Amino acid sequence: MRRLQVLQSCAPLRMDDLVIGQYVSANGKLGYLEEPTVKNKNSNTETFAAAVLHVHNPRWDGVPFVLKAGKALTDRKAEVRVAVR
Secondary structure: OHHHHHHHHEOOOOHHHEEEEOOOOEOOEOOHHHOOOOOOOOOOOOOEEEEEEEEOOOOOOOOEEEEEEEOOOOOOOOOOOOOOO
């Protein structure tokens, strides 16, 4: 129930809160469009997304939550960072 309350307290995402993209070839590795499994070589499919969530409740007000996900990233990890002001 608490998770649902936190999600309901999140402000709707705005375009200013999002970053999307598609990985390209680098350091000898194929980019998304060069992958043999990608049939549409003109694809605009996003392979990376990052979003900043703002939870509006007394406990988390003013604390940004940054979510990132993507294909072909260098690391597979879950991370929590705390910035103290």
